[in-house]
Amino acid sequence: MLPVKEAGTTIAVATQNACKACMPLGACLAYRGVEGAVPFLHGPQGCATYMRRFLIGHFREPMDIACSSFSEETAIFGGSADIHTGLDNVAKAYHPAMIGIATTCLAETIGEDMGLMLHQHAEKNADKASPLVVAASTPSYSGTHADGFHAATCALVNALAETDAAQAGRADVVCFPNMVSPADLRYLKEVLADFGLCHVLLPDYSETLDRPIAGEYERIPKGGVPISAIRGAGAARASVTLGSAFRPGQHPGAALLAKCGVPSLSVGLPVGIRGSDLLFQQLEDLAGKPTPEKHAAERGRLIDTYVDAHKYLYGKRAVVYGEEDLVTGIASFLDEIGVVPVVCASGGRSGGMAEALSATVSMQRGDIQVLEDADFVEIGEAAEAAKADLLIGNSRGFGLSRRLDIPLIRVGMPVHDRIGAQRIQLLGYRGAQALCDRIANAVIARDQERSEPGYMTM
Amino acid sequence: MEPQETQIPAANSVLEQRRRQVATKGNAHGDIACETKSVAGSVSQRACVFCGSRVVLYPLADALHLVHGPIGCASYTWDIRGALSSGPQLHRMSFSTDLAEMDIILGGEKKLYRCLVELIDAYRPKAAFVYSTCIVGLIGDDVEAVCARVSQEKGLSVIPVFSEGFAGTKKDGYKAACDAMGRLLGTGSTEGISPHAINLLGEFNLAGETWLIKDYYRRMGVDVVATVTGDGRIDDIRRMHGAALNVVQCSGSVMHLAKGLKDKFDVPFIRVSYFGVEDTAKALYDVAEHFGDPAMMARAQTLVREEVAAVMPELMRIRKDLAGKRAAVYVGGSFKAFSLVRALRMIGMVTVLAGSQTGSKEDYRELEQICDPGTVIVDDTNPLELCAFLKEKGCDLLIGGVKERPIAHKLGLGFCDHNHERKKSLAGFVGMLNFAREVQSTVMSPVWQFIPRGRPASQEGDASCSP
Numbered sequence: 001m002l003p004v005k006e007a008g009t010t011i012a013v014a015t016q017n018a019c020k021a022c023m024p025l026g027a028c029l030a031y032r033g034v035e036g037a038v039p040f041l042h043g044p045q046g047c048a049t050y051m052r053r054f055l056i057g058h059f060r061e062p063m064d065i066a067c068s069s070f071s072e073e074t075a076i077f078g079g080s081a082d083i084h085t086g087l088d089n090v091a092k093a094y095h096p097a098m099i100g101i102a103t104t105c106l107a108e109t110i111g112e113d114m115g116l117m118l119h120q121h122a123e124k125n126a127d128k129a130s131p132l133v134v135a136a137s138t139p140s141y142s143g144t145h146a147d148g149f150h151a152a153t154c155a156l157v158n159a160l161a162e163t164d165a166a167q168a169g170r171a172d173v174v175c176f177p178n179m180v181s182p183a184d185l186r187y188l189k190e191v192l193a194d195f196g197l198c199h200v201l202l203p204d205y206s207e208t209l210d211r212p213i214a215g216e217y218e219r220i221p222k223g224g225v226p227i228s229a230i231r232g233a234g235a236a237r238a239s240v241t242l243g244s245a246f247r248p249g250q251h252p253g254a255a256l257l258a259k260c261g262v263p264s265l266s267v268g269l270p271v272g273i274r275g276s277d278l279l280f281q282q283l284e285d286l287a288g289k290p291t292p293e294k295h296a297a298e299r300g301r302l303i304d305t306y307v308d309a310h311k312y313l314y315g316k317r318a319v320v321y322g323e324e325d326l327v328t329g330i331a332s333f334l335d336e337i338g339v340v341p342v343v344c345a346s347g348g349r350s351g352g353m354a355e356a357l358s359a360t361v362s363m364q365r366g367d368i369q370v371l372e373d374a375d376f377v378e379i380g381e382a383a384e385a386a387k388a389d390l391l392i393g394n395s396r397g398f399g400l401s402r403r404l405d406i407p408l409i410r411v412g413m414p415v416h417d418r419i420g421a422q423r424i425q426l427l428g429y430r431g432a433q434a435l436c437d438r439i440a441n442a443v444i445a446r447d448q449e450r451s452e453p454g455y456m457t458m
Numbered sequence: 459m460e461p462q463e464t465q466i467p468a469a470n471s472v473l474e475q476r477r478r479q480v481a482t483k484g485n486a487h488g489d490i491a492c493e494t495k496s497v498a499g500s501v502s503q504r505a506c507v508f509c510g511s512r513v514v515l516y517p518l519a520d521a522l523h524l525v526h527g528p529i530g531c532a533s534y535t536w537d538i539r540g541a542l543s544s545g546p547q548l549h550r551m552s553f554s555t556d557l558a559e560m561d562i563i564l565g566g567e568k569k570l571y572r573c574l575v576e577l578i579d580a581y582r583p584k585a586a587f588v589y590s591t592c593i594v595g596l597i598g599d600d601v602e603a604v605c606a607r608v609s610q611e612k613g614l615s616v617i618p619v620f621s622e623g624f625a626g627t628k629k630d631g632y633k634a635a636c637d638a639m640g641r642l643l644g645t646g647s648t649e650g651i652s653p654h655a656i657n658l659l660g661e662f663n664l665a666g667e668t669w670l671i672k673d674y675y676r677r678m679g680v681d682v683v684a685t686v687t688g689d690g691r692i693d694d695i696r697r698m699h700g701a702a703l704n705v706v707q708c709s710g711s712v713m714h715l716a717k718g719l720k721d722k723f724d725v726p727f728i729r730v731s732y733f734g735v736e737d738t739a740k741a742l743y744d745v746a747e748h749f750g751d752p753a754m755m756a757r758a759q760t761l762v763r764e765e766v767a768a769v770m771p772e773l774m775r776i777r778k779d780l781a782g783k784r785a786a787v788y789v790g791g792s793f794k795a796f797s798l799v800r801a802l803r804m805i806g807m808v809t810v811l812a813g814s815q816t817g818s819k820e821d822y823r824e825l826e827q828i829c830d831p832g833t834v835i836v837d838d839t840n841p842l843e844l845c846a847f848l849k850e851k852g853c854d855l856l857i858g859g860v861k862e863r864p865i866a867h868k869l870g871l872g873f874c875d876h877n878h879e880r881k882k883s884l885a886g887f888v889g890m891l892n893f894a895r896e897v898q899s900t901v902m903s904p905v906w907q908f909i910p911r912g913r914p915a916s917q918e919g920d921a922s923c924s925p
Contacts, residue, residue, distance in 0.1 A: 002547055002550055002551060003546065003547050003548050003551065003581060005580035005581055006579070006580055006581070006582065009576070009579050009580035010576070010580075011576050011577065011580055012572075012576060013555075013569060013572040013573050013576060014524070014553055014554065014555065014556070014572075014573035014576060014577050015529060015532070015553070015554045015555075015556035016551060016552065016553055016554075017536055017551060017552050018529050018532060018533040018536065018552060018554060018556070020529060020533065021529070021530060021533045021534070022528060022529055022530030022533065024530075025530070040499075043592075043624075044506055044592055044623045044624035045496050045502055045504050045505070045506055045623075045624075045627075046504075046505045046506020046507070046508060046509050046623045046624075047506075047530065047623070048501070048502075049502070049503065049504060049505045049506070049509070049861070050505070050509070050530065050531075050534035050535075051534070052861050053534070053859075053860050053861055054534055056860055056861055056863070056864055057860055060863075060864065060867075061864055062841065062864040062865065062868060063864075064501045064841055064842075065501065066499050066500070066501050067496075067498070067499075067501070067502070068498045068499070069495060069496040069497070069498050069500075069502065070592075070624040071495045071624060071625075072624065072625050072626075074624065075592075075595075075596065075624055075625075082498040083498075085475075085497070085498040085499060086498035086499030087499060088499065089473055089475075089497060089498060089499030089500055090499045092473065093471075093473060093499070093500075093840075093842055094842075104592075105527075105528050105530075105562075105592065105593050106592040106593055106596070106623075106624060109562060109592075109593045109596050109597065110596060139528070139559075140527075140528035140529060140530045141528040141557050141558050141559050141561070141562050141593075142558075142559055144529075211868075213867070213868060213870070213909055213910070214868070214910055215868075215869065215870045215909045215910045215911050216868065216869065217841065217842075217845035217865055217868045217869055218868070219842060347529075396536070399537075
C-alpha cells in the first residue's frame with residue numbers, strides 16, 4: 001500500500017504521482033502515424049529510451065525513436081553536429097521518407113535554432129535524395145504529452161499541407177482524430193469510408209502500432225498517413241477535429257485553415273450517443289447523405305444496451321482521469337447512462353476542460369469536481385471524499401483502485417498492466433457500446449463477488 | 459530455429475561509427491570499443507545518468523526521492539521497478555518539482571525548497587535525495603545549497619544527486635548515486651554488529667530476491683547489516699561500515715560504494731552473482747571462505763546440497779525440452795550476461811549473441827572467455843543490428859528488457875524479461891528454476907508455429923531489416 005501523508009499537511013507545490021507524461025512523447029506518437037516516418041528526439045539519449053519504454057509497454061509493438069544523444073559538449077556548444085550525424089545515420093539505417101523531430105527540454109533550454117540547423121542540413125544534402133524533415137517544438141516544461149501530440153500534428157500541417165490546385169478534390173475531409181487507440185482510428189476510417197468520404201486521417205497509427213506479425217522486424221512498420229495525403233490535405237473541402245483542449249496555436253484544424261483556407265469543423269471527442277451524433281451529423285452534411293444503415297443500427301443497439309444496463313449503473317459515482325479531451329468525452333457518456341462523474345481530473349492545463357464539461361455534462365446532477373493540472377494524490381483525495389464507486393482511466397490509477405477497493409476500467413494511455421491497450425475502443429456508437437458493457441459488467445461482477453450465496457444469475 | 463540462408467551479412471547492418479563495438483569470438487582483433495557516448499541517430503537501448511542514479515537509489519524505502527526538473531523524468535520512473543520493501547513504501551511514490559516555463563526562466567531553487575519542505579513535513583522520511591535532471595545544471599540552480607538549508611531546518615540528511623541526464627551514461631549515474639550514499643557512510647553506530655556480518659551490495663530485492671539471499675546467509679550463520687539497496691534503509695547505510703565484508707553483485711552499479719568503503723573504512727569486498735546454480739553456490743562458498751570458519755563452510759555445503767537437490771529434478775526435465783536451443787542475451791550490465799551464459803548452459807542452451815549497454819573492456823574480455831567460439835559480442839547495440847544478428851545466428855530466445863521484447867516477438871522468437879521490472883524472482887536456486895520455467899514457457903510455446911517464416915524473396919522489401 002502506498003504511503004499516505006500525515007494528517008493536516010498539504011502539498012501545494014510538488015507534483016506527486018503525475019497524471020501526465022511529457023510533450024515529446026506525444027510528438028513521437030504522432031510521427032509514428034505518418035507513412036515511412038521515423039521519430040527523432042533532439043536531446044539526450046535517456047529521453048528517447050524512457051519514451052520508447054512507455055510506448056512499447058502500452059502498445060506492445062516496436063517503437064524505434066532515434067536520438068541525437070546529447071553529451072556534455074553538446075550542451076555547451078550546441079547540437080548542430082549531432083543533428084547532422086543523427087539525421088544521416090537514420091537516413092542510412094532506416095531509409096525513411098520522413099524524419100519527425102521533437103525537441104526536448106534540454107535542446108530548448110540551450111536555445112537550439114532548429115530552423116537554421118535543418119536549413120543547413122538541407123543545403124548540405126542538396127545533391128542527395130534525403131528524407132523530408134519536420135520539426136516540432138516540444139519542451140517538457142511547456143505542456144503534457146497531449147500537447148506534444150497536437151504540436152507535432154500542427155507541425156506536420158504547417159510543413160506539408162499545400163493549397164496546390166493539382167491536389168484539389170483528392171480528399172473530401174481531413175480528420176484530426178486526437179490521441180486515440182489504433183482500434184478507434186480504424187473505426188474512424190471505416191465510418192468515413194462508409195459515408196463515401198475520401199479522407200485523410202492525421203495522424204494514423206492504426207496499422208503502425210497494431211501490426212499483424214510478419215516474422216520480420218520492420219525497419220519502419222507499414223501503414224500511416226502518406227506524406228502525399230498530408231500535402232493534399234490543404235485542398236480538402238473541410239477538416240473535422242475531434243477534441244477541444246488545445247493550447248493556443250495547437251488546434252490542427254485551425255492550423256490547416258490558416259495555412260490553406262480549409263474550413264475547420266470541431267466536435268468533442270465523440271464518446272457516447274450525443275457526442276457521436278454530433279460527429280455523424282457533421283459527416284452527413286459533408287457527404288450529403290444520411291448515416292449508413294450499419295451505423296444507424298449500431299446506434300440502435302447502443303441504446304438497447306443502455307436500457308439493459310441502466311439499473312446497475314444509476315447513481316453510481318465515477319472518477320474519470322487522463323487527457324482532458326478523453327475525460328470530457330467519457331464524462332459526457334457517463335452522464336447519458338446515469339453514472340455521475342463526481343471527479344473529472346487531468347494533468348493537463350489547457351484551461352478549457354471545466355468549460356467543455358459544463359457544456360456536455362448536467363453538472364447540477366451532483367457535486368462534480370473538476371481538477372486541472374492534477375496529480376494522483378489529489379485525484380485520490382477527491383475520489384475518497386466523493387465516495388467513488390469506480391475509476392475510469394489509465395493503469396496508473398491501479399494503486400488508487402486497490403486502496404479504495406473499487407474497480408478500475410482501463411481506458412486511455414498508459415495501460416501498462418494489461419494486454420490489448422491498442423484495441424480499447426471508445427469512439428462512436430461502437431466504442432460506447434464496448435465501454436458501456438465493460439462498466440456495467442465491472443459493477444455487476446463486483447456485486448457478484450461480494451455476494452455470500454454466490455448466485456450465478458442476475 | 460535454424461540459421462537462415464543469408465546473402466548480406468548482418469555485420470552490414472552495423473553503422474560505420476559502430477563497427478568497433480561489435481566482435482565475434484575467435485575472430486576479434488583487439489578489444490571491443492565500449493564506454494563511449496551513443497552514436498547520434500543510432501537507436502540506442504541505453505538510458506541516461508539520471509536513470510542510473512534513480513535505479514540504484516530507488517529501493518531505499520524510507521527516503522524521499524524528489525526529481526528536480528520537468529515532469530517527464532519523474533513520470534517515466536514512477537513505481538516501474540519491482541524492488542520490494544518489508545516496511546515503508548515511500549520509494550514507490552513519484553515526487554517531482556514539475557518545473558514549468560516560468561521556473562526555467564526564473565530558476566527553480568525556490569520551488570525546490572518549497573517542495574522539499576512540504577514533502578518532508580507530510581511524509582517524515584529518514585532522508586531525502588534530490589535528483590538533478592538535465593536542465594537543472596543549465597539553469598544554474600544551486601541544488602547543494604538548497605539541500606544544505608533544508609537539512610539544517612528540518613534536521614535530516616537532504617542529499618543532492620548530481621544526475622544530469624546528458625552528462626555521461628547510466629554508469630555515471632551509478633557513480634552519482636554511490637557518491638550520494640557515500641555522504642551517509644560512517645555516520646551511524648556500529649555497536650552490536652557481529653564479527654560474521656556482511657553487507658549485500660548490488661542486490662535490489664526484485665520480487666523479494668534480497669530476502670531469499672539473506673535467508674541463505676542466515677542459515678550459514680552470517681548476519682547482514684545493510685542491503686544496498688534492496689529493501690534498504692537509511693540507518694543501515696549509516697552503519698554499514700561496521701560489517702566485515704562487502705559482497706557485491708551487479709558490479710557496475712555499486713562498485714564505487716564498495717571501493718569507498720574499502721578506502722575509507724578498510725572493509726574488503728568480493729564480487730558475486732546470485733544468478734544460476736553455480737554462481738549462487740560460489741557466492742556462498744566465497745563468503746564462508748572469507749571468514750575461514752569450517753563450521754560455516756559446512757553449513758554452506760549442506761545448504762547448497764539441499765537447495766540443489768530440491769530444484770534439480772525439474773531443471774533436468776526442462777533441460778530435455780531446451781537442449782540445443784539457441785539464445786541471445788542483451789542486458790544493461792555485462793556482469794549479468796556472464797551469469798546468464800552459464801545458466802543457459804545449465805539448461806542445455808547455447809548463447810550465440812551476448813552484449814550489454816554499458817560493459818567495460820575487462821567485462822567484454824571476460825564475456826568473450828566464457829562464450830563459445832562464434833558468439834557475437836555487442837556493446838550498445840540497436841534494434842536493427844540486433845535483429846540482423848538474431849536472424850543470422852538463428853535464435854530461439856532473446857533475453858532482455860521491455861524495449862527488446864517486441865524485437866524478439868516480431869521475429870517470432872521467445873523472450874525472457876531479465877530487467878528490474880520483472881515480478882518473478884530469478885535469484886538463488888529457486889530463481890534458477892523460475893528462470894528455466896520462464897524460458898520453457900516461451901521457447902516451447904505452440905504459438906510460434908503460426909509465425910509466417912521465409913517470405914518469398916520478392917517480398918523482401920526495403921522496409922524490413924531482413925538481410
